[in-house]
Amino acid sequence: MNKLNHLAIIMDGNGRWAKKRGFLRTNGHEAGANVVSDMCEFCIDNGVKILSLYAFSTENWKRPQKEVDFLMNLLKKFLLLKRDDFIKNGIKFNTIGDISPFSDELKNEIEITKDATRENTNLLLNLAINYGSKDEIIRAVKKLNLKGCEINEANLNAALDESEPVDLLIRTGGESRLSNFMLWQASYAELFFTPTLWPDFGKNELASIVAKFKDIERRFGGV
Numbered sequence: 001m002n003k004l005n006h007l008a009i010i011m012d013g014n015g016r017w018a019k020k021r022g023f024l025r026t027n028g029h030e031a032g033a034n035v036v037s038d039m040c041e042f043c044i045d046n047g048v049k050i051l052s053l054y055a056f057s058t059e060n061w062k063r064p065q066k067e068v069d070f071l072m073n074l075l076k077k078f079l080l081l082k083r084d085d086f087i088k089n090g091i092k093f094n095t096i097g098d099i100s101p102f103s104d105e106l107k108n109e110i111e112i113t114k115d116a117t118r119e120n121t122n123l124l125l126n127l128a129i130n131y132g133s134k135d136e137i138i139r140a141v142k143k144l145n146l147k148g149c150e151i152n153e154a155n156l157n158a159a160l161d162e163s164e165p166v167d168l169l170i171r172t173g174g175e176s177r178l179s180n181f182m183l184w185q186a187s188y189a190e191l192f193f194t195p196t197l198w199p200d201f202g203k204n205e206l207a208s209i210v211a212k213f214k215d216i217e218r219r220f221g222g223v
Contacts, residue, residue, distance in 0.1 A: 097131030
């Protein structure tokens with residue numbers, strides 16, 4: 001049976017979920033944010049140590065400004081609402097991606113949440129915000145160059161925002177692409193694509209996917 005240490009999810013389908021119901025896209029994002037707690041609970045209950053969620057990509061700035069502003073406010077609201085839950089449930093909150101373009105207010109809430117949960121060990125929650133795998137790799141190479149380090153696989157891996165390999169990567173919403181998410185870390189991940197829109201994705205479907213993952217023969221290039 002395969003051990004699931006690092007689960008990564010591309011949370012896709014919020015806008016389509018809202019459109020199907022005659023709601024605004026922003027209502028879909030709100031509904032999608034509510035799913036995160038269930039995913040964290042599942043991971044803690046099933047011994048998953050790292051959960052990485054794709055929330056806002058480096059390409060998402062192309063969306064209408066009104067929607068981008070809403071997403072930034074939703075993230076701040078999410079941190080304020082969930083901080084106590086993270087502390088209570090032993091969840092260490094982290095971000096991957098370049099948060100430098102965010103407002104000082106949002107960056108402050110991110111840092112407060114990181115500091116408040118720094119010692120937690122039940123689950124590491126990586127929220128990928130202003131994240132793109134290509135950008136991550138470029139930033140990692142620049143870090144190594146600044147330090148005068150040799151560019152090799154081990155050093156580059158250590159310089160990434162998240163160095164642990166992804167075991168299982170799930171994308172909701174029916175699309176079958178990785179969209180520039182954790183390409184290095186997911187080089188040998190098992191990939192699952194589900195048509196279920198993110199706000200409808202629950203513990204039961206996740207459990208079914210994880211059960212299939214555990215039965216897969218993972219050879220990592222061997223025979």
